[in-house]
Amino acid sequence: MTGGSSPASLLAMWTDWSVHLAMAPDKQLALAQTARDHWLGWMTYVMQGCPEHPDTLPILPQKTDRRFRDESWEKSPFAALAQGFLLAEDFWDKATTDVPGLDPAHDRAMTFVMRQLLDSVAPSNFVATNPEVLARTVQTGGANLQHGFTRWLRDQQAKRQTTNTARVGTDVATTPGEVVFRNHLIELIQYAPTTDMVYPEPILIVPAWIMKYYILDLSPANSLVRYLTENGFTVFMISWRNPDSGDAALGMQDYLDQGPRAAFDYIAASTGAGKIHTAGYCLGGTLLSMTAAAMARDGDDRLASMTLLAAQTDFSEPGELSLFINESQVSFLEDVMQAQGYLDAEQMMSAFQMMRSNDLIWSQMIRSYLLDDDEIPMNDLMAWNADSTRMPAKMHAEYLRHMFLHNDLAGGRYSVDGHTVSLRDIRVPVFGVGTETDHIAPWKSVFKIHNLCHADVTFTLTNGGHNAGILSEPGHKRRHFHIHTTRDADKTMDPDDWVATATQQEGSWWPEWTAWLAGLSGVPAPAPKITKSLAPAPGTYVMME
Template sequence: MTEKFKVLFWMQDFKTARTTDASPDPKDNTTARPLRQTLARHTGSSSPASFLPMWTNWGLHLSMAPDKQLDLAQTALKHWANWAHYVAQGCPTEAEARPTPIPKTDRRFHGEGWEKPPFAAMAQGFLLAEDYWDKVTSDIPGLDPSHDRALTFLTRQVLDAVAPSNFVATNPDVLARTIETGGMNLHHGFSRFVQDQQDQDRKTGNAQVGAEVATAPGHVVFRNHLIELIQYAPTTETVHPEPILIVPAWIMKYYILDLSPDNSLVRYLTDQGFTVFMISWRNPDAADADLGMQDYLDQGPRAAIDYISSVTDAAKIHTTGYCLGGTLLSITAATMARDDDDRLASMTLLAAQTDFSEPGELSLFINESQVSFLEDIMQAQGYLDADQMMSAFQMMRSNDLFWSQMVRKYLLGEDDAPMNELMAWNADTTRMPARMHSEYLRHMFLNNDLAAGRYHVEGDPVSLRDIRIPVFGVGTETDHIAPWQSVFKIHQLAHADVTFALTNGGHNAGVISEPGHKRRHFRIHTTRDVDKALSPDDWITAATLEDGSWWPAWAAWLADLSGPRSAPPKMAKSLAPAPGTYVMME
């Protein structure tokens, strides 16, 4: 629990950040701050200078709003009276008799045990407290909107930590299991906790790679310090002349797009008659601390495009970027447009942001003070560790990704369910070099330089407005990392025809949406460059709702932009069989 609260205070609102100069050199000893590094380690990279002003701002504005204070007092009195009446009636099970309904998406208080006193009273009291504190931290006159959102989110995380479902004595399911097993569930849970602490720093990778996942046949055909480029073997007698380059995020292992044979995006594309190349990023360590965004651009998509052009003789190349890889791909496309390089046939962005003015809940928790503290940590270790990143993502869905797992593993004493391929991939984490991550946070999150036309490549600015190739964008309805409304902003940035698909699911599951996947649907609509701009709400109205996977619609879009099919290009000289060596680095 302590580590989770450290994460909460690592991330704070960044909306008040101002444009700053280039990020400091993480290898420059003149900027070494051992005192701050020590403090950051003990606070989980949390900057007190960022945390305290938020509470002060809230307290001052609330003290100057007697009408809000009166409203809160009336709310507290109403909640107390309703709860007391509910308890006095014996906690009836009828939904209309409860002071507040239990949300269907909140699985903490579902079950027969929570319908009986005293546990029903505890659950209702907690839900009423959540509602009250939401009101306490929201809609304060004059409060900075970013502080409003951050404080509301932070308060909800604190409340989630003290929910009655998290403790043995106040969780009827845990008590019943304890009686049933004679306390062995708690013994087993404590053993699991000790083992997890011992295993916390052990990185074992994913033993399934190359055997059960990342199995699409192909070869590593190009390698530099940062990437291995995989060319996949054709599965059709003829292919379109334009190959597809996929640029995954370097925060993840590439095989999210080549999981099991049944849900591999790579296999699907080759089966549709495309020649597919995939970037596999190196897992950096402390020796790579000085690698920056320019290195990732030069050794990543730019190097891959140059190689593909030379070995396939393709006049045009389709490009696809996923998450951070899409952001880097958009920089690549803008740079090529600036330099009159017309080798790109199209650009597809999968849950990838290009405008970071509204990047979702992560935006609430990064400001100059926090980034500076994070740089101190990275200066000492040379990279950002995967656990430091994953904890932040977990807190955005703390009930589902953290507290419910803690209850299941340590209180109920349940064994882990068999790990599916997506769970195994998620556990196969990577690191990020200090310089690159500092530059990414500053240029994108803090300053939004790319969307504003201030981002420089090789000394000159690039503009997304120079992109005039067709764009296909994909957003997912429940994405907590790259909200679809933020991904949608490519409409206003590129000078291009944009086909946008909004699919159900989250950041990963919405993208890995193979044909035949149950309960899938998506909306799709094309906005021409000459059309009037649509807001996200207007786009929803204009878009066509379709059942099933969005993959066939994308494949058809790619085919329409491709030339007639002919014999596949020869496979380039193999450096290693797929999945390569970089994906195995721990």
């Protein structure tokens, strides 16, 4: 009934906001003045006949707001509706922001909740108040609404708005390779070399287990794995098992032991490599940083470098995902997960969608159910996004508590094997990648690795979001990035100073990363053959529903 949200947490937030607002006469007066100004501005605009010139608008929509971009919204009475809604949004943004005495976490959460509530009642969401929908309805004689309703019924039955028609191993995850190692949690894929000579240091990629691994091996033209093999690297990839209720007791220690540690041991033994490059994506990068810290603590020097792709190690400013992660919410989720043994994909995906509800929820519903636009063809990234996974109860609870609630890893309080680890023990070169519009791992949060390890850090800030920014294959249009290397002795600049110092380049950041890896690698040698195979890539775990 609550959609996975703690009622106690929501009630505490609403109470904190309303009581403090009631005790803040200056804030009330400022809001009354805002309401007056907005009302007078809107009335003047309407009485003038809703002129189309931008200088006459009471308020301009944000650059990222696409709801009212169609020229039909510039005509009366729809222009008046759009302007009234935007003014209401502005008022409630001010009403839920900077309330004296309000807990900062509740301040941010109230602003977020109010934005979600207003998004749901935007005039663009309804037939009678959306000029685009009305025009389409007249044009088709109502067929768009009939078809949209049929599509809605189908989607409700399927419990998803897209159908994954891409075939894993045929359309996506197609880079040739073999599963060379398997335990309960992972299959380790070794990819076939495509060059006669390869660098002696293999690369181990640790993806997040919140989704399937092949985000980094999509279609052949959009595969980071294929790009690495074409540039002379031996690549190993972890493919995580999709857990079920029987895996409820698996924790972060299990993921570390059966994941990166087991992969390290196999790669070192099978290839004879003394050093191994590593790369971790999102949650996989967080796990990789724990592994690197434990290796440094224990004197294990097999790590050649560490790359963090949109991965956080300091969760003091983790972005909107943390707005509702508090003791009440985590305890509530623990109760939910105890009953079913895991956090399912529907619960996770809804949280990510709410952070960009205009783009990921309402605009898609308008296109599919009201405008009856042709369904967007399933591309490789959409296919991956529809192929979701689950999270074991114990692991997810530990992750939320130790990272989001207590920030133990950055604080040097996180334990591996019963003893604490410190990221400051990490001495190997680090390559970090942040993306400009990341709403899951904000780049300024990813940037914090600079002050957490004693290592030279090469950091790249690329345009795009959490996924699209990482999938930046050479030749992709409208790509650019900033890059700068900060030496261990000089790591004092903040993110804004870093941007002013960094060099901006056009194109993909992938060539810069492979050049960085090559500079830390030995002399290329003849490519080894894969001598062991448990199954051809992409393996069996990725097929688990």
